[in-house]
Amino acid sequence: xxxxxxxxxxxxxxxxxxxxxxxxxxxxxxxxxxxxxxVKHGGRIxxxxxxxxxxxAIFMLDPAGYIASWNQGAExxxxxxxxxxxxxxxxxxxxxxxxxxxxxxxxxxxxxxxGRFEEEGWRIRKDGSMFWANVTITAVHDxxxxxxxxxxxxxxxxxxxxxxxRRLADxxxxxxxxxxxxxxAEFLTAMSHELRTPLNAIGGYxxxxxxxxxxxxxxxxxxxxxxxxxxQQHLMGIITDxxxxxxxxxxxxxxxxxPVPLISVIHAVVPLVMPQAEAKGISLKAEPTNxxxxxxxxxxxxxxxxxxxxxxxxxxxxxxxxxxxxAAQDKSVTIEVIDTGVxxxxxxxxxxxxxxxxxxxxxxxxxxxxxxxxxxxxxxARAMDGDLSVTSKVGEGSTFSLxxxxxxxxxxxxKRVKAKA
Numbered sequence: 001x002x003x004x005x006x007x008x009x010x011x012x013x014x015x016x017x018x019x020x021x022x023x024x025x026x027x028x029x030x031x032x033x034x035x036x037x038x039v040k041h042g043g044r045i046x047x048x049x050x051x052x053x054x055x056x057a058i059f060m061l062d063p064a065g066y067i068a069s070w071n072q073g074a075e076x077x078x079x080x081x082x083x084x085x086x087x088x089x090x091x092x093x094x095x096x097x098x099x100x101x102x103x104x105x106x107x108x109x110x111x112x113x114x115g116r117f118e119e120e121g122w123r124i125r126k127d128g129s130m131f132w133a134n135v136t137i138t139a140v141h142d143x144x145x146x147x148x149x150x151x152x153x154x155x156x157x158x159x160x161x162x163x164x165x166r167r168l169a170d171x172x173x174x175x176x177x178x179x180x181x182x183x184x185a186e187f188l189t190a191m192s193h194e195l196r197t198p199l200n201a202i203g204g205y206x207x208x209x210x211x212x213x214x215x216x217x218x219x220x221x222x223x224x225x226x227x228x229x230x231x232q233q234h235l236m237g238i239i240t241d242x243x244x245x246x247x248x249x250x251x252x253x254x255x256x257x258x259p260v261p262l263i264s265v266i267h268a269v270v271p272l273v274m275p276q277a278e279a280k281g282i283s284l285k286a287e288p289t290n291x292x293x294x295x296x297x298x299x300x301x302x303x304x305x306x307x308x309x310x311x312x313x314x315x316x317x318x319x320x321x322x323x324x325x326x327a328a329q330d331k332s333v334t335i336e337v338i339d340t341g342v343x344x345x346x347x348x349x350x351x352x353x354x355x356x357x358x359x360x361x362x363x364x365x366x367x368x369x370x371x372x373x374x375x376x377x378x379x380x381a382r383a384m385d386g387d388l389s390v391t392s393k394v395g396e397g398s399t400f401s402l403x404x405x406x407x408x409x410x411x412x413x414x415k416r417v418k419a420k421a
Contacts, residue, residue, distance in 0.1 A: 057154040060140070063147055065090050065108055077156050079126030090152065093123045095130075111137040111150055120157065132161040181249050188246040192239050199239075203232045241372040245355065248379045255298040255384060259407045262326045262335055263289040265302050270324065273310045282317055284310075287325035293333050295404035297384045302404070305377040305388065309337040309400045312373065317341035320397070328406065332386070335402045343394035352390070353378045377402075 057074035059067055066089055070082040078085075078093065085092075091104040098104065098121070111117040116138050123133040134155045142148050206229045208214060210222065217225070247253045266286050277284040295302065306324075313322045320340030327334050344352060356371040378388040385405050392398035 055155070057152075059152055061090055061108070061137075061150040061152055063108075063112075063149055065104060065150075068149065074154070077125075077131070077154060078123075084126075093154075095122055095124060098122075107135075107137055108150060111139045112147060115139050123154065131156050132158045181246070185246045185249070185252060188243050192243045195239055196236070199232055199236055203229065203236075206232065241376065244376050245372050248376060248383075253380075253383070255301065257296060257298055257384065260295045260297050260299045260302055260404075261291070262293040262295055262302075262333060263291075265299070265306055266324055266326065266335075269303055269306045269310060272307060273314060276311070276314045277322065280314060280317070281319065282314060283321035284314075285321065285323050287323060289326045290328070292328040293326040293335075294328075294407060295333050295386075296407045297386070297404045301380045301384065302402075305380055305402055306335060306337070308373040308377050309402065313337050313339040313341065313398075313400075317397070330406075332403050332405055334404075337400045337402075338397065339399075340397040343396055344390065344392040344398055345394055346392075349390055349392060353388070 053071055054073045054076055057077045058071045059074050060069040062068055067086050070080070070086055074085075075081055089104075091099050094104050107117045107119075116136065118134070118136045120132065120134050122130050123135070124130060134157050136153045138151045138153075139147055140149050140151050206225050209217060210225045210229075244253075266289060270284065270286050274284055310322070310324065317339045318341070322340075323336075323338045325336050325338075327336070353374050355375040374388070381388040381402055381404070386403050388400065388402050390398055390400050
């Protein structure tokens with residue numbers, strides 16, 4: 001046993017009347033021992049004791065585990081000065097649980113038998129706080145091969161361990177989120193199918209009744225059927241938004257990227273919302289768009305974004321006008337939807353792009369919807385290397401800007417034309 005080994009350098013090895021692996025230990029005159037003299041006069045032991053090192057605690061133990069030297073790193077990490085700790089047993093750095101099972105002495109036994117012991121575990125500072133340490137104990141022998149002590153190197157790895165645990169927790173949360181998203185996507189897909197089937201039947205039978213195939217329809221009945229049709233379309237829109245949002249989150253959407261003339265997008269989408277604008281007495285105007293307004297994007301996704309922006313503009317504009325226009329820059333093109341609606345408070349300009357956020361929502365509000373349209377639109381724009389932003393002033397209106405990249409050839413041609421001009 002290491003604590004039973006006789007010190008080959010002197011017969012005066014300090015002994016403690018108390019167990020080495022527990023309880024308080026008296027300070028002994030270790031400086032008078034042969035090990036201390038070996039440290040003082042150099043040699044292999046002296047080379048290991050680099051007093052200026054501050055990132056590692058480096059110190060010597062005699063064969064029984066009593067501390068014989070102390071460096072600046074040891075003082076910084078463990079909190080003891082050399083005068084306070086030299087001569088005490090190194091078990092003072094271990095937890096009560098480790099001392100109870102004789103772990104410090106076990107480390108010395110292993111190091112004495114195989115030459116080296118290494119582990120990571122909790123250690124105790126002078127102030128009682130704990131830190132996670134990497135500990136290496138190396139047996140030191142004299143020229144005749146006699147064990148004269150141990151070199152102990154300790155490194156404080158508390159921050160690294162905490163960082164590793166944070167990374168592990170983050171990875172676990174990401175995995176759980178991905179699993180939850182996948183489950184949500186599967187649920188919404190199944191729900192979409194289950195709800196679409198009866199809603200399509202409701203829409204189909206409503207159309208048949210409106211056509212008089214079930215018999216004559218009075219004006220009042222026709223009004224009821226129209227309300228049923230509008231409600232059916234509204235529910236279908238909600239289901240579509242939920243399904244699209246879940247697909248975006250799960251990364252299941254695919255994009256068919258190709259050159260898209262934005263004038264064709266405007267000409268296709270504006271007629272779809274014109275009846276809504278006319279019903280509210282709002283002027284909807286598309287400004288002339290030149291051939292330079294070509295985006296590198298997915299045509300269906302661009303149509304979806306522009307349709308959402310125009311529908312929102314009509315929804316939140318009571319009187320006035322809505323304008324849609326396009327402009328080309330060196331590397332991008334921008335579609336702007338400008339309205340004279342209620343406007344958006346400055347502190348809500350980013351919040352409106354969050355899922356399920358809709359300004360002015362209340363039980364009595366006439367503004368229907370899930371609050372997913374803008375969140376979906378921005379995600380779609382960013383997935384195509386573009387973006388969706390807004391500027392607004394309460395009471396004056398808002399301008400939503402959809403920016404998309406230009407095809408490389410178109411961007412280069414515009415740059416060349418500008419250079420010639």
